[in-house]
Amino acid sequence: MVCSHHHLYSTLARGMPSPPRQPTKFLEILEQIWWRLDVALDAEMIRWSAMLGAVEALQCGTTAIVDHHESPSCIEGSLSIIADACAEVGVRTNLAYGVTDRHGADGSRRGLAENERFLRAGGRGMVGVHAAFTCSDDTLASAAALAADLGVGVHIHVAEAPDDADAGDRLHALARDDWHLVHCVYLDRELPGTIAHNPRSNMNNSVGYARPAARPNRIVLGTDGIGADMLEEARLAYMRLREEDVLASPDTVWQWLDNGYALFPEARADRVTWNYPHADSAWHVAFTPGVRAVHVESDAGEVLLRDGLPTRVDIAEVQTNAAEQAKRLFARL
């Protein structure tokens, strides 16, 4: 399985203290939850958050993750920390640092520089942009130019909520086929690129249905940071699709899962043994909650998960260290 949009830094967010004010809409959810969390992250938190997220991904049969990262107080080197943590577990990554002007021109410059540093050093990834609505036109143009120069796409949230409804207009002249467009719920036109659909996140943020089946783009599935259980996400994507169209088939959603291999062709050769004998059937999976990976073997023949446990790292040690970092993080919040 490939998770085509994740935020591994949110692995430690579960159980975080309540925000000072109850968020009532999308922008307030960002302000009260995610923008307080991301600014509190340091290198150790990023490392153990990524490693726990990678272990939990493997336990869901997910061996490849397209991640979108932001840690404004710890930008330089952050992508390498995530890459190393996931590689240690045996999970492939395609990483991007989400550039934004929320922390001024220096913040966006450092974000761009981190993308460039990581990619020029041979890291696998894209140039990340948080979203058009938190960036100036100059920053968007700089990110697009850097990505074109490096021969990669731009990984960006697009029109997730009404606050970003003019993203289509702002990105129209910049977007290319290799861009990774996340959400596109309020996108008022077609843009070139792959669209990452995250049904559970969209429901959780109450932003409405993205109607991915109506788009001409290649569609892939992501979790937007809520784990990496792609069969679960596919089940949710199917139910959301079916709610709109009673004639819809789970095969449509199965194709979205399959499209994820475009960014990780070698992941297709990984082998997962599931705890349910018909996990290769879209119709079975759509109506079978709780399907989990028992064994995972990489394309190179290495066993990465045995009897539900990671082989390269001690899961108890990862959980203990992650819990320790979560405690530090919550204290800052």
Ligand SMILES: [Zn+2]
């Ligand atoms: Zn996201």
